[in-house]
Structures are given as structure tokens and as C-alpha cells.
Amino acid sequence: xxxxxxxxxxxxxxxxxxxxxxxxxxxxxxxxxxxxxxxxxxxxxxxxxxxxxxxxxxxxxxxxxxxxxxxxxxxxxxxxxxxxxxxxxxxxxxxxxxxxxxxxxxxxxxxxxxxxxxxxxxxxxxxxxxxxxxxxxxxxxxxxxxxxxxxxxxxxxxxxxxxxxxxxxxxxxxxxxxxxxxxxxxxxxxxxxxxxxxxxxxxxxxxxxxxxxxxxxxxxxxxxxxxxxxxxxxxxxxxxxxxxxxxxxxxxxxxxxxxxxxxxxxxxxxxxxxxxxxxxxxxxxxxxxxxxxxxxxxxxxxxxxxxxxxxxxxxxxxxxxxxxxxxxxxxxxxxxxxxxxxxxxxxxxxxxxxxxxxxxxxxxxxxxxxxxxxxxxxxxxxxxxxxxxxxxxxxxxxxxxxxxxxxxxxxxxxxxxxxxxxxxxxxxxxxxxxxxxxxxxxxxxxxxxxxxxxxxxxxxxxxxxxxxxxxxxxxxxxxxxxxxxxxxxxxxxxxxxxxxxxxxxxxxxxxxxxxxxxxxxxxxxxxxxxxxxxxxxxxxxxxxxxxxxxxxxxxxxxxxxxxxxxxxxxxxxxxxxxxxxxxxxxxxxxxxxxxxxxxxxxxxxxxxxxxxxxxxxxxxxxxxxxxxxxxxxxxxx
DNA sequence: CACTTAACTTAGTACCATTAGG
DNA sequence: CCTAATGGTACTAAGTTAAGTG
Numbered sequence: 001x002x003x004x005x006x007x008x009x010x011x012x013x014x015x016x017x018x019x020x021x022x023x024x025x026x027x028x029x030x031x032x033x034x035x036x037x038x039x040x041x042x043x044x045x046x047x048x049x050x051x052x053x054x055x056x057x058x059x060x061x062x063x064x065x066x067x068x069x070x071x072x073x074x075x076x077x078x079x080x081x082x083x084x085x086x087x088x089x090x091x092x093x094x095x096x097x098x099x100x101x102x103x104x105x106x107x108x109x110x111x112x113x114x115x116x117x118x119x120x121x122x123x124x125x126x127x128x129x130x131x132x133x134x135x136x137x138x139x140x141x142x143x144x145x146x147x148x149x150x151x152x153x154x155x156x157x158x159x160x161x162x163x164x165x166x167x168x169x170x171x172x173x174x175x176x177x178x179x180x181x182x183x184x185x186x187x188x189x190x191x192x193x194x195x196x197x198x199x200x201x202x203x204x205x206x207x208x209x210x211x212x213x214x215x216x217x218x219x220x221x222x223x224x225x226x227x228x229x230x231x232x233x234x235x236x237x238x239x240x241x242x243x244x245x246x247x248x249x250x251x252x253x254x255x256x257x258x259x260x261x262x263x264x265x266x267x268x269x270x271x272x273x274x275x276x277x278x279x280x281x282x283x284x285x286x287x288x289x290x291x292x293x294x295x296x297x298x299x300x301x302x303x304x305x306x307x308x309x310x311x312x313x314x315x316x317x318x319x320x321x322x323x324x325x326x327x328x329x330x331x332x333x334x335x336x337x338x339x340x341x342x343x344x345x346x347x348x349x350x351x352x353x354x355x356x357x358x359x360x361x362x363x364x365x366x367x368x369x370x371x372x373x374x375x376x377x378x379x380x381x382x383x384x385x386x387x388x389x390x391x392x393x394x395x396x397x398x399x400x401x402x403x404x405x406x407x408x409x410x411x412x413x414x415x416x417x418x419x420x421x422x423x424x425x426x427x428x429x430x431x432x433x434x435x436x437x438x439x440x441x442x443x444x445x446x447x448x449x450x451x452x453x454x455x456x457x458x459x460x461x462x463x464x465x466x467x468x469x470x471x472x473x474x475x476x477x478x479x480x481x482x483x484x485x486x487x488x489x490x491x492x493x494x495x496x497x498x499x500x501x502x503x504x505x506x507x508x509x510x511x512x513x514x515x516x517x518x519x520x521x522x523x524x525x526x527x528x529x530x531x532x533x534x535x536x537x538x539x540x541x542x543x544x545x546x547x548x549x550x551x552x553x554x555x556x557x558x559x560x561x562x563x564x565x566x567x568x569x570x571x572x573x574x575x576x577x578x579x580x581x582x583x584x585x586x587x588x589x590x591x592x593x594x595x596x597x598x599x600x601x602x603x604x605x606x607x608x609x610x611x612x613x614x615x616x617x618x619x620x621x622x623x624x625x626x627x628x629x630x631x632x633x634x635x636x637x
Numbered sequence: 638c639a640c641t642t643a644a645c646t647t648a649g650t651a652c653c654a655t656t657a658g659g
Numbered sequence: 660c661c662t663a664a665t666g667g668t669a670c671t672a673a674g675t676t677a678a679g680t681g
Contacts, residue, residue: 303654335671343649343672389644403643404671418645467647468675477673511674512649550639553676566646566675613649 182325184413185420193388195414199365201320201329203372203380204393204406205313206358207336210234217287220280221273232265235352238339240284247341253350257339260352320392321369322413329392330409334361340399344478344513351399360395390414400476425562426570432560433571437462439559444525450546454555456529457483457544461565464520465572465608467511468549468565480509483565484552486543488534493527494519502527516610573605580604 190197212233218225219236228236239248239257247253258276265273273279298306317332337355342348358378365371367385374380381395391405408414429436440462443455460466460483469482481490490508497503500521510516522530533543549565556563580601585594605611 331670333670341650341672346672391644394643400672401642402672405644407645415646422646470675472674480673482674511647512672514649549675550677564676569647611648 182327182413184325184417189417195390196322196387197366198323198369199320199387199392200369201365201372201392202317203363203374204361205317205333206356206375207334213237213284213287217283219284220282222278223280226269226272229266229269232261232269234337235261235264236279236281237284237288238337238352240281241288242339243281243285247339247349250349252345252347253339256348256350257352260350264352320408322408325413327412327414328409330407330412330415332406334395335397335404342478344480344509346478347475348399348477354398356395362394364389364392364394422567422570423574425567426574428560429563429567429571430575436559436563441525444529450551452529453533453544453547454552456526456533457547457552458556459522459526461568462572464506464518465569465610466516467569468552470549478509478513480511480513482510484544484547484549487539488537488541488543489539491530491543493530493534504530510610514610514612569609573609576608577601577605 210230210233212230213219219228219233220226239261242248254276262270262273314332318329319326320329321327334356335353338353340346340348340351340353358374359381361380362382362384363372363380364384364386366387371383372380391407393406394403396402397404410416410419436458440455440458443451444459446452446455461468467482469485471485472480481487486508490506492505492507494503494505495501497505497519502524503519503521504527506516506518506520508516530543533545537543537545553564556565556567581597584600585597589597
């Protein structure tokens with residue numbers, strides 16, 4: 001999840017709190033106070049947090065999705081008091097159904113009424129040119145001053161002021177944005193399944209067309225220059241651009257690429273080019289490197305020009321109108337063509353990810369909205385008007401055959417509400433988790449093998465925060481597993497290990513091919529069951545042969561509506577954070593200490609959820625630097 | 638019911654701008 | 660002032676889950 005989302009989530013969270021505060025306004029003043037304080041400090045630490053103690057475990061900010069409720073004081077006290085009722089119309093929400101078309105929403109008290117949705121526009125239109133003006137002004141002066149006699153002090157002063165002004169402007173803009181934020185959480189929800197009443201957008205933004213190679217850049221086959229057809233050339237360039245990457249050394253990648261590349265070739269080309277090893281992409285690669293270099297060395301002004309162009313695109317395609325509010329789209333750009341970069345040992349790595357044409361794209365919007373125009377000379381695959389889904393456009397991707405969607409970004413109503421709902425479900429789990437735990441403990445003794453397996457799986461999911469683990473089609477994806485898809489080779493049973501009894505050693509690749517390695521002491525009963533499950537099985541066999549995610553989730557939802565396997569991850573991550581925060585921090589701590597505890601608490605969550613990050617490319621070098629420094633210091637001492 | 642797939646969330650990585658450190 | 664570290668954002672792959680299908 002993107003950092004951006006983090007910030008947005010924080011905002012969403014604030015929103016949640018405010019709903020809560022409203023609800024409790026007549027009630028528990030103490031609670032509210034606590035909440036306020038909590039929220040504040042949390043936000044602060046999220047913004048300020050910097051420390052990243054080790055490189056291997058991810059820094060805290062990315063865990064947002066899994067721990068948020070723990071940040072939330074409500075979670076502790078009043079899991080059942082929240083008024084979020086996904087299926088019902090919220091009794092306390094203000095918006096009436098008739099207000100859906102906007103006009104009557106003017107009754108919704110305090111918000112500045114006029115042109116709510118237009119305001120951001122105006123705000124930006126005002127502030128941007130202003131900013132620009134300021135900048136160029138300052139720039140001019142700078143240049144002038146430099147030519148004059150006392151350049152340095154004057155220049156310094158000016159930039160300082162400039163920076164100050166820019167900062168102030170930024171803050172102001174943020175506040176403004178906050179002011180006109182759509183307070184959807186104060187409004188009434190739609191009936192079941194309806195996601196919007198009005199949706200208008202400009203359609204997706206398509207990547208630029210391929211620019212043919214200049215004449216002086218040539219591809220060579222078997223030492224001889226070959227002028228490739230446009231399509232074949234484009235694909236060749238995809239490969240050439242990746243030559244610095246490890247991918248291009250892998251056989252699977254190379255084979256897949258070559259196979260798909262040849263499909264794009266003309267008959268002649270295909271006849272000629274039969275061996276990837278005889279292909280020389282050197283000049284294409286060189287050209288690419290030069291381009292990257294040139295981009296890096298661009299002047300400030302050139303960069304500014306590009307930035308502004310991007311801004312313009314964002315303005316035009318990056319937003320939509322959803323129920324009279326301007327909402328930011330998360331990914332309004334169609335994914336550009338390239339070579340598929342699967343994670344881990346992905347059998348499809350290197351395959352050509354084809355260019356998406358408007359003819360591949362389905363548009364979804366209101367019937368009565370301005371239908372987006374397809375690019376000149378093109379048509380949409382389809383225009384539909386389905387308000388039970390949240391996507392604005394979709395297409396089918398050719399490598400895996402899966403659907404891709406254009407959707408709103410994380411701070412939009414559509415995403416925020418869903419997120420809220422998620423935490424409400426987790427809060428609900430808190431009220432019945434004891435019963436559910438007792439239940440699966442009991443089920444460990446069941447006479448039915450399926451029930452026992454389900455119980456053990458649930459035990460893992462609950463205790464270790466494992467993912468559900470759907471089956472996957474072999475050969476289509478990397479070989480990764482989750483709980484239900486664990487195979488016998490993924491665990492080792494130790495009657496005793498390091499002085500502990502009944503230890504299960506896990507070693508498998510999970511989502512994104514991230515290794516899960518853990519040694520966990522379990523109860524005798526679980527241990528015995530595992531032994532039983534593994535009897536007469538060999539490598540490659542499912543540990544839980546009588547269980548799959550559908551069965552597990554069906555069972556869970558019968559225990560509590562809305563309960564699925566992933567809720568446990570949310571729940572346990574949140575509980576961990578909250579409990580760690582409590583344990584590690586002290587109300588009297590200063591900001592730095594609070595930050596440290598916060599980071600440590602997040603660390604605990606990261607460990608629980610097995611969130612990991614590859615060491616940065618520069619790690620080796622940084623480490624060497626640090627070591628050198630350390631050595632130096634020792635010598636000095 | 639098994640199997641597929643649409644729709645959505647979760648997650649790691651690449652890249653870029655800003656800031657801190659030297 | 661330059662360079663490395665850092666933090667934010669964009670991107671898109673890889674999951675989960677429920678609904679549809681034969």
C-alpha cells in the first residue's frame with residue numbers, strides 16, 4: 001500500500017473519530033477526551049516518525065491497514081457502540097435519500113454551503129499562479145542579486161523567506177482542503193449494494209504512443225544491423241531497457257520474452273531471429289541509459305515544465321464527479337505496455353504485457369453523465385452504467401487474464417467507507433473472539449477430520465496471523481501458500497526444540513514470495529493433530545486436505561456475520577499495536593520517546609504480519625560506510 | 638457443489654523530491 | 660554546496676472473498 005494511502009487513511013480515521021465524537025457528544029465526555037488526545041498523538045507520530053531501526057522489517061507506516069483500530073481508543077472500550085451498520089441505513093447519518101441529488105444536502109449544518117465541489121478548483125486556481133509568480137519573482141531577484149555586490153547574504157535571506165512562504169502556503173492549502181473535505185461519514189448511507197447515484201469522469205489516460213528509434217540507434221542480430229518493424233522494435237526496447245536488471249539473466253524471463261517477442265515479429269523477422277543470445281540490444285540499451293541520465297541532469301526549469309504538464313493531466317483525468325463531489329481517482333492512467341515483472345519465481349515473468357487500446361476498455365459511469373470521449377479514431381469496448389460497482393473503467397490484462405480497474409483513491413468516500421467497515425467488523429470480532437477461540441479449541445477434538453483441520457487452520461490464522469491461502473493454479477503463478485494451502489513440506493514438527501515442547505517450524509513462501517519462517521510452540525492437542533494430518537503424506541500433499549478457504553470462510557461467517565479469515569489479521573494486528581503501545585509508552589514521555597515506542601509497537605505488528613522489505617540496493621554501500629565509521633570511532637576512543 | 642471470475646484489498650518496489658549530514 | 664538518507668507517491672502484482680455458472 002502506498003504511503004499516500006497512509007496519510008489518507010489517517011484522515012479517514014479522523015473522520016471516523018469525528019463521527020464517533022458526534023455520537024457520543026451527549027455521553028461520555030471522558031472517553032471523548034481520551035480519544036482526542038490519542039488521535040492527535042497518533043497523527044503526529046505518523047507524520048514525524050522517521051526512525052527505522054532495522055532494514056529488514058518494514059518501517060511502520062505501511063502497516064496502516066492492519067493496525068488502525070488499535071490506534072483507536074474506541075476499540076478497547078466500546079466495540080459494540082459504533083453505529084456503523086453496513087446493511088442498515090445509519091440512523092444517525094444526516095443525509096436523507098432525497099438529498100442524494102445534492103440540493104437538500106444544504107441542510108447539513110455547519111459546512112460552508114456554496115459550491116462545495118467547485119471550491120477546490122478555485123482554491124488551486126488561485127494558489128498555483130500565485131505560487132508560480134512568487135517563485136519566478138524570487139528567481140529573478142536571485143539572479144540580479146548574484147550579479148550585484150553582496151550576493152550571498154541577500155540570496156540566503158531571500159530563499160529563506162521564500163521557503164517560509166512556500167511552507168505557509170502548503171499548510172494553508174492543506175487546511176483549505178480539509179475545510180472542503182466531503183464529510184460523507186456524516187451522511188446517510190445508500191441502500192444495499194448501491195455505490196453511487198451519479199458518476200462522471202473523463203475516462204482513463206492512455207500512455208503515449210511508441211516513439212520509433214532514431215536512425216543512429218540500431219539493433220543487431222548475429223552481428224548485423226537489422227531494422228525491426230515498429231511493433232517488434234517496441235518490444236525489443238522493453239527488453240533493452242531492463243538489461244541492467246537481474247530479471248534479464250533468468251532463463252524463464254528470457255524464454256518468455258523471446259517467445260512473446262517473436263509473436264510480435266513479422267514473418268521475415270521471425271525467420272531471421274531465432275536465438276536470443278545472438279541479439280545485441282547494446283545500442284538500444286545505451287540510448288535508454290542516456291535518456292535516464294539526461295532526465296536526471298535536467299535543469300530546474302525543465303523539470304518544472306514537466307511537472308506542470310503532469311499536473312495538467314492530473315487535473316483533467318485525475319478526478320471524477322461522484323454524487324456531486326469531486327473525488328480523486330487512484331490510478332487514472334492505463335498501465336503502459338512492458339514485460340511482465342512477476343515476483344519471485346514467477347512462471348510468466350518476461351511475458352509481454354500488451355498495450356491497452358480503448359477498444360479493450362469498458363467505461364462505467366452514469367447514464368446521464370457526460371460520457372467520456374474515446375481517443376480520436378477509437379471506440380470504447382463498452383459503456384455501461386452499473387452503480388453497484390465502484391470502478392470507472394476496466395480492462396482485461398493479457399498475461400494472467402485478470403481484470404484491471406480504475407478506481408478512486410484511498411481517501412475517497414467509496415474506499416473510506418469500506419475501510420471503516422473493515423475495522424468495524426474487526427471490532428465486532430473483539431466481542432466474540434473468546435467464544436470463537438473456545439469453539440475451535442473444542443473442534444480440535446472433533447471426530448470429523450475436516451472439522452479438526454479447520455480448527456487447526458483457524459488456530460494458525462488467529463495465533464500467527466497467517467493469510468487464508470487460496471489454492472492457485474499450478475504453473476500460472478509463483479508457488480506461494482497461505483494457511484489453507486500449506487503443504488506438508490512447509491512445516492516440521494519438533495517434539496522438543498530449544499527446551500520447548502511441541503514446536504512447529506514453519507518455512508514457506510507467502511504472498512509476494514516473502515518467506516515466512518517461524519518456530520512456534522503449540523498446544524499438545526494441536527501438535528497431535530498435525531502429526532495426524534501428516535500421516536501417510538508426502539512432499540507436495542496438502543496439510544489440510546479436507547479444507548479450503550471457502551469452507552473456512554463459510555464456517556466463520558456462520559459464527560459472526562461478516563467474519564472471514566482476513567479479519568483475524570486486522571484484529572490481531574490492531575490488538576498487538578494497541579497492547580504494545582500501552583506497554584511501551586508512558587503518558588509522561590516526550591515526543592521523541594513516544595515516537596520510539598510507536599515505532600517499536602509498529603515493529604511488533606510488522607513481525608506478526610511478516611511484513612518485510614528487501615534491503616535497499618544501496619544497502620551494501622551504506623553498511624560499508626557505517627562500518628568504516630564505526631571502526632574509525634573505535635580507533636579514536 | 639466444484640469451478641471460475643469479478644471486484645476489491647493488501648503489499649512490495651521503483652522512483653522522485655526533500656532534507657540531513659558532511 | 661554536494662551527496663546520501665529518507666519519506667512520500669505511483670505503480671501494479673498478488674492476495675481475498677463472494678457471486679455466478681454449469
